[in-house]
Amino acid sequence: MISGAQLKALAKRNIWDENQVLRQILGICSMLAVTNLLSNSLVMGIGLIFTVSLSSWTISLLRQWIPHRVRMIVQTLIIASYVIFFDIIIKANLPEISRSLGPYVGLIITNCIIMGRAEAFAQSNPPLLSLLDGFFAGVGYTVVLVAVAFIRELLGFGTIFGFNVNFLALETWTLMVMPPAAFFIIGVFIWILNIRSQGKVSGGGRNG
Template identity: 45%
Template structure:
């Protein structure tokens, strides 16, 4: 996963979308993926918030990559990430209090999303700003697409709605298991199976 320096920026971007998709291929950042995907709206907000933190912290980590001593790098990255998570937390609270309540502790827990620290450590800390941003945008987009896909399946089957709009009509019997913890594991497992079927090289 250590990319050659000659790799064009577009490849850096598209890698996160598909070939190194953080959820489907690297299987990172699973906690929010499994925990908040019971509705599409929650998934979308979580995806966007995570992308925001990814991009913003990639910029700062990349800018300060020559300043931070190696021994304290993890603590420093975490501090940078925590700052942006606090910002995202306040932004979501200002835009929609309802969604902020629904996501609860999982907004604070973006701090410990493995994807963000993973990218800071593996990419932003050794690449210039532009490439780091491309990488972060790609990873963020890949994460958002994956989490919304999962949210769509779980909300459709678990409540028969999409974004709160009824889809299947009143005669639909919701699959309760889909909104329970077990359902999250099943759906993600099946999605990974699908990705295997389409053939992502691992």
């Protein structure tokens, strides 16, 4: 079984130390595409958490039987199956969100994070651990996704989850609505993170 300390370490590593977006620079495509609205980002994040956890779990379960030379094809097949499954479920139960997410759900298949976790972790670790690894990697992605979406929706539309908070009727910032805005925001995030980790490495003092 997995101990609490192990779980905590796994969570910390996947959400903070090796954050998929800010540290590994993976999943940037969807980060640019869906983050201008919080609701879309949240559903996208949930979809990714679901897909990456279950595909990591499945790949880990089958890891002894998957032939090495076709492993990537098999991984893609498993990932695609879960994504299509998720797509059908939200089409049936959340038609409105499905309409606004449009093709992005299908594009979860190509999200590098999922295959990254499959290659880097699931194929050499036990199922439950792989599931949790995928889950926390997905949470790490979703946290950044929602943080970026919060800034973009607030500045681009003056709303939060669709509720108008632009009480002073300030002019909204069109650039924030467009994909490049995510580049600037993620860039600033990475910058802040780098400054923090630099401080740690050099013992807290830049001149020391």
